[in-house]
Amino acid sequence: MNKFSVIYETLKKKIDQGDYLQTMMLPTEAVLVEEYDCSRNTVRRAISQLIDEGLVYSVKGRGVVILEKQNTDELLLNLSNFNGIQALNSNQKIDYQTKVIKFTKLTITDELHQLTSFPIGTEVSYIERVRIVNEKRMVLDINYFRTEIVSGLTEEIAKKSIYHYIEKDLGVKISTSRRHLKVEGATELDTLSLDLQEYNCVGIISNWAYTDMGKLFEYTESHFIPDTFAFVELSTKR
Amino acid sequence: MNKFSVIYETLKKKIDQGDYLQTMMLPTEAVLVEEYDCSRNTVRRAISQLIDEGLVYSVKGRGVVILEKQNTDELLLNLSNFNGIQALNSNQKIDYQTKVIKFTKLTITDELHQLTSFPIGTEVSYIERVRIVNEKRMVLDINYFRTEIVSGLTEEIAKKSIYHYIEKDLGVKISTSRRHLKVEGATELDTLSLDLQEYNCVGIISNWAYTDMGKLFEYTESHFIPDTFAFVELSTKR
DNA sequence: GAGTGGTCTAGACCACGGT
DNA sequence: CCGTGGTCTAGACCACTCC
Incomplete structure (x- = not known):
């Protein structure tokens, strides 16, 4: 498993579990680099995947915003x-x-x-x-x-x-x-x-x-x- | 305009004009780095955009394949x-x-x-x-x-x-x-x-x-x- | 084995947000 | 102003394709 995929999966799970409910923001890139002991590009790649999936949205100068949940429809x-x-x-x-x-x-x-x-x-x-x-x-x-x-x-x-x-x-x-x-x-x-x-x-x-x-x-x-x-x-x- | 966007636009135009008809491949990343005087990541980012758009497909070890054209439907x-x-x-x-x-x-x-x-x-x-x-x-x-x-x-x-x-x-x-x-x-x-x-x-x-x-x-x-x-x-x- | 794309690093500078 | 994400660089190593 790629490093960026692991970070992506982990973040996704945390969002899902509601770990970021207080702020509704992801940790900053710098913090994630520290946390996962990797380069900034790798963290950014994981976040890009969350953006592509519509789970978060990134705002320059503010941070990465988590989007409100939507009802899931199994069909x-x-x-x-x-x-x-x-x-x-x-x-x-x-x-x-x-x-x-x-x-x-x-x-x-x-x-x-x-x-x-x-x-x-x-x-x-x-x-x-x-x-x-x-x-x-x-x-x-x-x-x-x-x-x-x-x-x-x-x-x-x-x-x-x-x-x-x-x-x-x-x-x-x-x-x-x-x-x-x-x-x-x-x-x-x-x-x-x-x-x-x-x-x-x-x-x-x-x-x-x-x-x-x-x-x-x-x-x-x-x-x-x-x-x-x-x-x-x-x-x-x- | 971002550097990677310029490269993306240029490549897209060249594909459209049929500049790569002989090989149906893009130049290698190394060549593009040379051609556009930029880092490999920047070239790769431009290519990613073409991949996302379904114009090309990348094969590890071979290169970036251009996909056959499809009839365009204006509607x-x-x-x-x-x-x-x-x-x-x-x-x-x-x-x-x-x-x-x-x-x-x-x-x-x-x-x-x-x-x-x-x-x-x-x-x-x-x-x-x-x-x-x-x-x-x-x-x-x-x-x-x-x-x-x-x-x-x-x-x-x-x-x-x-x-x-x-x-x-x-x-x-x-x-x-x-x-x-x-x-x-x-x-x-x-x-x-x-x-x-x-x-x-x-x-x-x-x-x-x-x-x-x-x-x-x-x-x-x-x-x-x-x-x-x-x-x-x-x-x-x- | 030579050449290709895929992953990852470490660092730089910029543009924007909030204070 | 500081902290944030956005862009870009230069270089390393790996995995795959093709001869």
């Missing part, structure tokens, strides 16, 4: 979670079923290029899957995987975890991903595949994932039903 | 933007109208505490406003402002920008905010206030904002109609 997903819907599973110990409803190969046309950002002519695996939680069809995943990078995909693999296959079996390293979130009217496919009940809209997360060589290898849309998911985001002043 | 809002719906205005030069439909004071009950996180008994201004863009009622804002901090609110101010009043007139410094995003069925208020057409769902952004003293001073829900907004988010491997 939240963080959009930054790497494994999207898998996170639901691990966090909340609900297991879900996956049904593959389409599995084929496509070549990227101009229209698909607009949607996916893959270069025109790229060959991709196209997969439609439905995620069923407690017998409710909650999420429709539409995947486009670049076959040049993700080869040997089968319907069997798609039933389990494609990411596990990509990372563990193919040894592809995943670096980073960009996501969009929007609300749209339900398509015919949505209505057929999901338990929308009376609703006629879906939430859509679009996800572009890159290998550690900087190549786009996946575009995925996850269509989810209303009332079930929420996403968190933080923002800090400029 | 995107960044959830991290501080001013929420105001951003729409400035980015896209559409001006919008604001209609105040309710303006009153409330005391936080147990139920409202669950929703807003304000302590029970706190006095707040409660405001409902509709944002009309191109004659379409697109967003319903429901605000709760802590009167202890945001005093002297009037309906006149609510018609314009409450944030401008808070920051410029009251001199309250805003530090940070947390946001949630979810999709829910439309309430009766939504149906009455928004041009939902055939849709029966809304997107909801919940926003908790803090002063630079760490006090929660605002809770706001923005209900928006489907098909009009999208939000961006980045995630990088642990």
Whole structure:
């Protein structure tokens, strides 16, 4: 464990325990340097992580202010979670079923290029899957995987975890991903595949994932039903 | 302008111009130190910003990989933007109208505490406003402002920008905010206030904002109609 | 083994807040 | 004015990638 991570974890726990309730401020950097016997940069790095997380806010000349607590809502997903819907599973110990409803190969046309950002002519695996939680069809995943990078995909693999296959079996390293979130009217496919009940809209997360060589290898849309998911985001002043 | 910001901006421009197309890598840190005549930490800080933004990805032992470009979609809002719906205005030069439909004071009950996180008994201004863009009622804002901090609110101010009043007139410094995003069925208020057409769902952004003293001073829900907004988010491997 | 990024140190100077 | 956080430097050692 990195030194700065240890300091970060410790501070986080102390904030949580209410150790700083009197002042609602962190100790000054100088004090923390003394306390953890490290350089100022290391303390600052730990504090940066707390700032990124929205737990504290730093004011030049005054100190690091602890933000008032907010009610925690256990049902939240963080959009930054790497494994999207898998996170639901691990966090909340609900297991879900996956049904593959389409599995084929496509070549990227101009229209698909607009949607996916893959270069025109790229060959991709196209997969439609439905995620069923407690017998409710909650999420429709539409995947486009670049076959040049993700080869040997089968319907069997798609039933389990494609990411596990990509990372563990193919040894592809995943670096980073960009996501969009929007609300749209339900398509015919949505209505057929999901338990929308009376609703006629879906939430859509679009996800572009890159290998550690900087190549786009996946575009995925996850269509989810209303009332079930929420996403968190933080923002800090400029 | 900070040194690291200059380096960041320069690198970003060069990436955009395709200056690094041959390798799809940034120059090594050592080269950049030379080029910008600065310390390694400063270069690293500039690169961190590019990583945070999802433009590049760093691999230990190899270098900093530039990620393939993604189609840009002009209609995107960044959830991290501080001013929420105001951003729409400035980015896209559409001006919008604001209609105040309710303006009153409330005391936080147990139920409202669950929703807003304000302590029970706190006095707040409660405001409902509709944002009309191109004659379409697109967003319903429901605000709760802590009167202890945001005093002297009037309906006149609510018609314009409450944030401008808070920051410029009251001199309250805003530090940070947390946001949630979810999709829910439309309430009766939504149906009455928004041009939902055939849709029966809304997107909801919940926003908790803090002063630079760490006090929660605002809770706001923005209900928006489907098909009009999208939000961006980045995630990088642990 | 050479070269790369990741962590950490010790110290300097500046800008801002509160008194 | 003093104490605070913000920026920047110069150098050290480690862990990883690639040849």
